[in-house]
Amino acid sequence: MKRLWFRIASAFFILILILIIVLWFFLAALLKNAYTDMTRDHLVENAQMVTQLIVASDSYGEREQLQELIQNFEQPIQMRFTVVDTEGEVLADSENDPEEMNNHFDRPEIQNVLQQEEEFGESIRYSTTQDFNMMYVALPLVSQGEIVGAVRTSLSLEVIDDAMNRLWFSLSLALGLMFVIAAIASTMLARSITRPIDSIMDVTSRLRRNDYSSRVNTEPKGEIGDLSRSINALAASLQRQMKEIEENEQQLTSIISNMVSGVMLINQDGTVALMNSAMERFLSQHKDNIIGQPYEKVGERFALSPHIRTVFESNEKVHEEVHSYYPQERIMDAHLAPYYGQGWQQRGVIIVLHDITDIRRLEKMRSDFVANVSHELKTPVTSVRGFSETLMSGEVTDEETTQQFLKIIHDESQRLDRLIKDLLNLSKIEKKEMPLNLETINMTALVHEVSVTLQGVIEEKKTRLLLPDPSKDLHLQGDEDRLRQIILNLVGNGINYTAEGGTVKVSLKENVDKVRLIIQDDGIGIPEESLPRIFERFYRVDRARSRHSGGTGLGLAIVKHLIESHHGRIEVESREGEGTTFTVTLPKKQEDE
Template identity: 45%
Template sequence: MSSFRTRLTLILIAMIGLSVLAGGLFMGKTFKDNHMDALQENMEREIGIILDQMDWRTGEPDALFGYYTQKAEKLKKLTESRVTFIRGDGVVLGDSDHDPKTMDNHLTREEVIKAKKNVVGRSIRRSDTTKENLIYVAKLVDPANPNSDIIRLALSLKTVDKSIQRIWSTLGIGLLILFVAAALISYRVASGLTKPLEQITRVSKRIKNLDYKARVTVQRNDEIGELGLAINAMADSLQVQMARIHQNESQLASVLDNMINGIIMIDRTGKIGLINRYAEDLLGLSARDLVGRSYGEAKQQYELSQIIQDGLERREHLREEITFYFPEERLLDLNLVPIFEENEEFGGVMLVLQDVTAIRRLERMRSEFVANVSHELKTPVTAVKGFAETLLGGAVDDPETARSFLQIIFDESDRLNRLIGDILELSKIESRRVPLQFSPIELSTFINKTVELMGSEAVRKNIRISVKTEPDIYVEADEDRLRQIIMNLLANGISYTPDGGHVSIQVEPVNSLGIGDEMDYDHIRIHISDTGIGIPKKDLPRIFERFYRVDKARSRSSGGTGLGLSIVKHLVELHRGSISVDSKVGSGSTFTIELPVIQ
């Protein structure tokens, strides 16, 4: 028997049993009430007979105790009830079960109070004298006199309880017989209903567990058979709809997770319904912690919460750019778009976040580049123009002055030519229009040849250049561009090192592993150090920017354009490498280049 069939059978048994039990309880209570009423009425009639047959005496209690006690004991044998005679003021004159001299005044007894009001008084209560539950019936001797003496009969409830127990025994046997009959009938009924329902239940559970291929085998043409057909049709529809939903969800999730903009959906009540991965990264929030909660619970800056609040209130498109400082400093372009459902009812807002930090930085760099180029070009042009005007004004007649001015014009023109060349070179490198021709380079020979090219400049300033490199260290690189990197850094070191100083270049393998007599390595590192003036710590993050100079006067006098280190950095990055600098004012600087061996 299946659990469902068992439950159905038990339900039917329980329903029948509860019905029988309720009927039995009602019958028992009705019998008990009727029996109690009949007893009390019979006791009332007995009191009437006693009054009719008894000689009622009056006088002092001491003279009457013996008379009434004797009468009470005699009447108890006849009525099988406790008999009590009570004077009108509550004094007990006689009692069949207790010495009346020791009994309390009965004027406050419930049945006595009722008898004085209604001639006859009834009550069921615990006796203070016998300490057991009794049925009391009291009646006035003279109905016309409220202060009349009273006769009271009392019967123990034990008698009634015995009768009730017999009723309950009979009911219990009847209930047991009905339960057995109900179990047999319920089993037959349940068996006919539950077998097809059990199959339908199993199929329904499989559908609930997302098994949309489950179907009911229909073998009946009644209502249960129609239910099976309906479930099969529902499963067919669900299978089609869920496949479509899963496909749409997968596409939507893929689109949201791979968007380059952050998306946050907020309903009309202010609860967050969706946060895509990019929005989590931008704001430093967790979708798991916030979806389903109010946007106000997100620990974000006030401006964002204010924009969302304004959007929910105004229900119109809002746009703002805000700088965020957590989890890192970013400039975000915020677009708040209201969402209206098919019935034009306001459904909430969609917040689109775009990181425009790089765009604004590029715009600023472009503006600064134009300003710097204009300034750098204007300086030599102004010098050339000024000295040319001086020569035209008559200085050409003085040969010594004219030669000096023409030399200045030549130097400034040469500087202008170098500046334009560096600008064009940097432009090509940044736009990645520089084709690199990679080939294996043996660094020991390559470095020595490059140092020779810088020898004349080093000799002029009495600067010693030392090279430390191991033989047979190779790297795959563009030879011309790598030489341009090394020469620019050596030229910088020579320019900013006082006469008599020292510039060194060292090459070493990185992540090397000795295998026999050979070395295996995946990167090489080049250190170029000098004993020059050094770079202040505050300037280190910016030295690779275009036109940035630590010592502007020194740079101009040395003929530098301010673009050398920027070109070096871009060329290193084209080789998929990195460059860093370590410097201390007055002690010199060390530039470190790390390049992969294989491109």
């Protein structure tokens, strides 16, 4: 640890040195290429200018005139110009006497132009006449569409070499200064890192000796600061560890105790080690009488013993549906699985029981609903089909019989239409696809309006209908059409299931925030065992009687859903042969949803 700062500083030092060297060579090469490209472009531009002047002055054929023209460019441009013919013989040169110059046909830049007919030729080489490196660029000299020679421009690279030398010196100085600064910074950084690390190592050593009161007192920044705070948090966490374990055990106990599903744990010796309150309720025994008992004794209630034995022997999960008939019938979905200790060694069996009695009951209700729908649809469809086929066969010639058959077909089709409409309305209500159009309703006036609608049925059955006092207004917030449907259905049922000359009484009561609608009749009543099911779809106490009354078996189910959509409730009291009382409780004001 004492030399950790040196290793960190050395690593930074080497990395920075490598980066600086790479950066040095990269910048040097980049700038040298930039200088070279700029020089080449300059030579090409001047060569193009000279070529155009030679062609424009038509001095190519006159060597003296051409030499005089070329020498004019020596001082202002400070660039060498050379003109050669197609054989490489020098015709003019801005710095030397062309008579004393060698043939230039073997020069690469000249050959590229004269032989390969390229756009321009380029070459960089040492010049024996100038005694330093030169860059040469040659362009073809074209007269009347034919190449008659070449114009070569050249420039000393001594300027570029001098610039590069100055660049290398500047780069060396700047990068060297950067290197020194980086080396000092890396040393300081390494020391700032290792100093708190020494303190952290001391604290961890004390923690290893169970001294949980030790803390890192320095406050460094960055990741080391995070590490210091983590070490301090670790020390505090270790102090709280035993307390948290106890709290976690208490939480686990609370969770298991409040689970709806029953949970039981069987030890590897076959005795009950743990169970929750739900399991106590399922077994109808207190856990004090069960914990410590062998599983054979406990498993008698739901016949779990064979399944527990299977898990112990096969070390595999078991999923079964089990039944209990005492003190009441229960259907349980049982999940049994082994649980393991360290090294995946089996330590016992976990049993979880889910009460699915209500689920099975709902499944039966769903099955009954499908059967009832099929039965209700089959009867009118069969009647319509049978009587229509009879009429179509032509066997019925009597007009009275024909009208009777047609009336039956009409009545059955109306019944089928009512059934389908009720099913659709019930489905929409349940899916909340029929939103309430809330307004303030006078329930007293609405009850009297509904009684007018039922006047024909009332007179037919000679029923006495008692209504609330019309002078006493009673208001609530609701959907008028839905409330009308509730009243119409309940009052209509009271009339239908009351013998001729019977009485149906409708009354309204209110308190601070609720309104009660009470429909009471002295009709045939409902058997006690049927009361819990009268709001189920298609449930009928007497199918023949209900069908004769024209009902579809869905009225009370629709009423129940309409009342619940108004956040109300419906209750029923009845004695067979004595009459029935429906009580609808509705809030005066609907809550915003």
